[in-house]
Amino acid sequence: MQFPSSTHCCVVGGGPAGMMAGLLLARAGIRVTVLEKHADFLRDFRGDTVHPATLRLLDQLGLGERFARLPHRKLEHMRMHIADRTITVADFRRIPGRHRYIAMVPQWDFLDLLATAALEQPTFTLRMSAEFTGLRTESGRVTGVEFRNRDGRLETLATDLVLACDGRGSATAAAAGLRQDLEDMPMDVWWLRIPTADAPRRESQVFARFDAGRAAVTLDRGDYYQTSYLIPKGSDERLRARGIDWLRNDLATLFDWPADTLDAVRTWDDVKLLDVTVGRLPRWYTDGLLCLGDAAHTMSPVGGVGVNLAIQDAVAAARLLAAPLLTGTLTTADLAKVQRRRRLPTILTQQSQRGDHDILRRSLNGTLTTVPAPLRLINRIPALSALTAYIGGVGLRPEPAPAFARA
CATH class of the missing domain: 3.30.70 (Alpha-Beta Plaits)
Incomplete structure (x- = not known):
């Protein structure tokens, strides 16, 4: 099969952010190529949570019925046991909207669904067993990527934009000289x-x-x-x-x-x-390259919010960047708009996780002997368990599907 040697957008990493960004941009008529280093999506212990915000997005994209046919379980509430007391910390049955639960589905099934939908677009290309090896630059601007294909040969793909969606420890971000500021983890x-x-x-x-x-x-x-x-730690x-x-x-x-x-x-x-890390890039972009999801902000596994946050990044990026990509007018100012749009939800989500980390730290060092006051309050006032469910399941500033990508 003959693959293109150039593209409007090259997405490095076929995870939730990468596949969603590729699907949305392809529906805008943009030539997009996704590079995934593995031969398939079968990974154990990946984030298998599909949150209400993502389920709503799938409906808007006309993929809700396809997703519903996947084997999945519905997570309607979360409980924890502390100091001989069991409390409900999140009740998704109380949040507004059609999807009042988190769907638990193997991530490979979810990614296969997105890939199948994206491959229906004539401008979309998926390269499996394509491992990123470096960036091409001209006059300080990223102009392409180098990767090793399934035959072990090195290839170069010229592009107007690289989206780094290759997760925590992103090789693409590192090649661009972008480093996260990391927090201490317990x-x-x-x-x-x-x-x-x-x-x-x-x-x-x-x-x-x-x-x-x-x-x-x-x-x-x-x-x-x-x-x-x-x-x-x-x-x-x-x-x-x-x-x-x-x-x-x-x-x-x-x-x-x-x-x-x-x-x-x-x-x-x-x-x-x-190896749990939490961090955030001070700047998510350089000329010709933008980081999304864990490549821009590594999240704690607490609450399983990383997948939802990454998908929301992808939606915002597609909506804000589709027009300049189509017209060939993309600048770093456009990339900065994506970071500005997604910066506050990222900061607030990580701030929320710090409270959870304090409970975990006290548990691990043996000083957690009573239920912390905020959790006692949530357990006493049921409406608060709806608030925590909304923050965890929908998130702060959920992104609607762009008009050009809707079914």
Whole structure:
């Protein structure tokens, strides 16, 4: 197959932000190429949450019925257990709109849906097994990308704009000399799957347990619990030296699981480490390049808000950049408009996560002995659980689909 050697827009990274940006720009008639370094979208422990704001967006794009046919579960509320009390911290059934839940769907299915819709547009190209290796510049302006194709050969793609959507530790942002200012984090996360066949089912599909010196969150995914076990920052090697039986016993105690439920966690190979980072680029762009999603602002896994925020970035970028891309008048001032539009939601979301991090820090160091006052208030006044659900599920400044992309 003959692929184009030039494009209006090259998107590096086929995650939620990259695929959504590619779909929207292609519906505007813009020639867009998405480069994804993997051969497929099958990744374990990716963000599998599709928030109400994204579900509303899919409806506007005419993709709601397609999405509804994907196997998924509906997350309607979140609960946590702290100091012998169980409280509801978010109730999505109380938020306005048609979609009063978070849809739990494997991210590869969601990305396949976006890719299929995008490939229906004649101006869209998807290159799988295309690993970014560098940028081309002329007179200080980014004019193209270099990448290694599925045959191992180096190729160059000339472009008017590069969208860096390659996630945390973005190689594209680094090549452009853009570095995030990082915050101190109290924790890293171990991710693992626990089969639900022999485990007691809970009323809540998301259940967090914060104990003295221990913290974990489990999501009911049907035939397994997707479980996150939090550890103090930088303690991975030290804690693994205790042996896998220690972790199995700790999880069984935390969630009242029978011991044999944890038999599926056979070795440390079944436990994946997420090095938690939170940060933000002071400037999201340089001439000819713009960063979106985690490439611009790395989010904590708390609340699973990173995917929704990244998609909102993509929508704003498509709406603001489609016209100058079509007319060949794109400038850095246009890229700055995207950052200005998305800067406040990013800052406020990260600020909200800092409160959650303080609870996690106190849990891990053993000083969390009572339910914090803000959580007691949320539990006492049900309307507040609707507010937290709205902030987490819809977000601050949700972006509507551009008129040119609507079905």
